[in-house]
Amino acid sequence: MKKIVYLLIGHLIVSTYALAQSASQDSARKAFMEAQAVIQKQSAEDHKLMMEQLHITSLRSGPSGNPNAPNAANVDESKATTYTSLPDPLTMKNGKKVTTASQWWSKRRPEIVDDFDREMYGRVPKNIPNVTWKVVSETREMNGDIPVITKNLIGHVDNSSYPAINVDIELRLSTPANATGPVPVIMSYGFRFLPGFRPPASTQPAEPTWQQQLLAKGWGYAVIYPTSYQADNGAGLTKGIIGLVNKGQPRKPDDWGTLRAWAWGASRALDYFETDKAVQAEKVGIEGLSRYGKATIVTMAYEPRFAIAFVGSSGEGGVKIHRRTFGEQVENVASSAEYHWMAGNFIKYAGPLTPNDLPVDAHELVALCAPRPVFISSGSPQVEGNWVDAKGMFLGGAYAGPVYKLLGKKDLGTMEFPPVETALVEGDIAFRQHSGGHTTGPNWPTFLLFADRYFK
Secondary structure, eight states, rough: OOHHHHHHHHHHHHHHHHHHHHHHHHHHHHHHHHHHHHHHHHHHHHHHHHHHHTOOOOOOOOOOOOSSSBBBOOOOGGGGGSSOOOOOBBBTTTSOOOOOOHHHIIIHHHHHHHHHHIIIEEEEEEEEOOOOEEOOOOOOOOTTTEEEEEEEHHHHHHEEOOOTOEEEEEEEEEEEEEEESSSEEEEEEEOOTTTTTTOOOOSSSSOOHHHHHHHHOOOOOEEEEEETOOSSGGGGGGGGHHHHHTTTTOOOTTBBBBHHHHHHHHHHEEEHHTTTTTTTEEEEEEEEETTHHHHHHHHHHOOOTTOOOEEOOOOTTTTTTTTTOSSSHHHHHHHHTTTGGEEEEEEEGGTTSOGGOOOOOOHHHHTTTTOOOOOEEEEOHHHHHHHHHHHHHHHHHTTTHHHHHHOOOOSSSSSOOOTOOOOOOOOSEEEESSSSSSGGGGGGHHHHHHHHHHHO
C-alpha cells in the first residue's frame, strides 16, 4: 500500500513539475510575442520616418516566400533575367577601363566602396568609441576527444559620450589546449535561440561538428554574437552601437545599417585576436549563414585583415545578384521587416527607383574581397527552397572573376551553373550547392579543403 502511495505522490510531483514548466514556457512565449509586437510597431514607425526623410510615400511590395501564395516569388529561371546588363567592376565612372592593379586599388575600388557606402550598407561614422576587451572566464574543457581552452570575452564600448546606451560585444574563443603555438581560427556569426526553443534530437549517428572539424586540423574556432551589440530589427537602430554613436537619435539616409554594424564588431574581435598569443591573427576567417551570410560577405569586403570568408546562403543583400527576378527581392529587404540591415537610401530602390538603378551589384561586393579567397555556399532547391537564389549567388561570384584575374588570382573557372554537390574550388572564388537545407553544415568539409591552400 505504501509503495502505491509513494508512486502516486511521485507521479503527482512529476506531473506538477511538468505543468509548472509548461506554464513557465507558455508565459515566456507570451512575453516574447508581446515584445515582438512592440518591436514590429517601433520598426514600422522608424521605417516610415526614413521614408519621410527620402520623400517617399509608397513602396512596391516584395514577393512571398510561400510558393502557394498569389504573389509567390518567381522560381522560373526563364523569367529571372529581366535585366539587360550589370555594372562593370572594371569600368570607372568616367568610362575608362581599368587595366592595371594600381588603377583598381587607387581609383576604381574606392568608387565602388563609395557607392556601397552611400546607397546600400551605409557609412561607418568616424567618431566610433574605443572597445576594451576583457576575458570574463577561461576554462579547459573537452570538445569530443580534443582538449580546448575556451575564453568568454566581453568587448566594452566606451559610452562616456552617451551613458544612456551601454554596448558590449560578446565573443567566445576556443583553441586547442595542446597547441605549441598560435593557430588559425574561423569565427562564426552566432545565432541565439528563441525562449523556450529546443532543437530536435538527432536520430542519425553524430557527425563531427564544424568546431570538431576545425580542431582535427589543429585550428581554433570563435563565435561572435552580433545581436549583443546591434539588435536585428529597426526598433534597435536608436540603440546598440548605431544608437550610441547617434546619441539615441534616428539615422540619416546614408548612415550605416545593421550589417555594417555587425561587420564593425567582427573587426573589433579581430583587434582582440591580434593581442592573443593563441591565435594566428593573419589566418582568421569569417563564416555566417543567412542574414549572417550577408554580414560575412560585407565583413570580408570592408575588413582586409580577414584571410578567408565562408558565405552561407546569403541571398538578397548578400552575394545574390540584386537585379535578378528570382526568390527574395530588393523590395523584401526594403520593407520594414528588413530595411535595418541596409542604409536608409536602399529603400529608394523599392520605389520610386528599381534595382536596375543601383550603381553597384552583388558581384562588385565579392570583387571588393579580392584577392582574398571567398567560398559561396548554398542548399538545394528541394530542401532549402529557392528563396536565397543559389544561381544568383553563383553569378555574384562568377561576375567578380575579372577583378580576381586582374590581381593575379583565379576566378570560378566557369559561367555555367553547376549541378548540386559539384564543388568549384580550383580558383580563389569557390562555390558549392549541397543537397541539404538552410545550413552551411554539409559544406564544411569542402570549405576546409579549400581553406587548406591558404592556411598551410
